[in-house]
Amino acid sequence: MSRFTDRDRERIRSQLVEAGRELFTQFGFERTRISDLTAEVGIGTSTFYQFFDSKEALYVDVLLAERESLEGKIAAAVAEVDTPREEVRVLLKTTLSEVRANPLISSLIVDGELRALQDRIADAESDGHSIAIEPHDSELPFAERWAKLDAFRYDDPELIDQLFVSLVFTARSRNAPIGPGTDAAYEEVEDALIETIVEGVFEGE
Template identity: 30%
Template sequence: MPKGFTDHEKERINSEIIEQGRRLFSTYGLKKTSIEEITKAVHISQGSFYIFYPSKEALYFKILELEEAKIKLKLSETISNDKDSVKKFLLRAYEVVDTNPFIRQVTFDDNMQELLRKLPEQELKAHLNRDTDSLLPLIQRWHENGIRFNEDPEMVAALFRSIFFMAFHKKEIGEAIYPKMIELLVNLVVDGLCREEAPHD
């Protein structure tokens, strides 16, 4: 049986599990990283790992959500008040995702497919709902700045998410043409979706 930990120890160990998990997953991916490797790096037993996470997939998903939160915070600072800012936001999102070592690894070796197979459906649905909820305030800010969308906010959020999900199919699309394809897709979506009006007081 794993030993008990104080609340302070649990907080410290959990931070180390996340840090070492991020490092190992970023380097080797989900399938090639074992719980044993993570626990060795953190200096705890494998049994103790399960105090914090029911599986390595649960840890991977936790780190994915933390990385996405950091990305969203960074992107929220780029919003301005013209239609080009919507394009810049989406292209910047692609750049940030593409240069994040952990997120990049998610797109390799079927890591996302493995995650989808192992995690409970309810947890994945909750994650998608949180994704939509995090985009709605940004869409509202554009609206207040005079950007009008031809669809309701939930549909706009879904379209934006679909662009982000393209990163998980980079290999299938073709890595050589992927950046140009994303730029073209963003231009087509935004030009078809947005119009500019004078912002209301």
């Protein structure tokens, strides 16, 4: 029987997620050990399994929290503008900025790690362990609404979703040998790409 109260369990689980966010960001998933996580929280390594079935299960929770945070930032940014063109522009700018600054967001969107983890955890579910995971890892919350606009060039939300997600891969170009050599040069390229996309997906004014 667990010695933790419900309040203790909620607190420790939250602390594990926060420790996971910090350590996965700093060291990556593979190099982070369960003992590193439990040391941060002040519990024994064996106690970890009272809260998560595996390190992968914790990583899923961390990625889901990061996705929720990203969606909140995008929604806040979009709420401050008045036109669909500006919505697309700030969505792309916000997403690209987060991908550059946050390795977990980069893993989530660019590497598709949340979707990959679904396959890795499926075996655990067959052994009687069930982990709830969202059915998608990059769906844009505004794509369906934009697809219904007469001025928007495309009417398939999935196509819009994938078009914008593909642009996110340019965030990696800053570190590529042939990419821009400075942050300023990279941001200039990024702004030009965003403007090209915005002008391309809208017809006329």
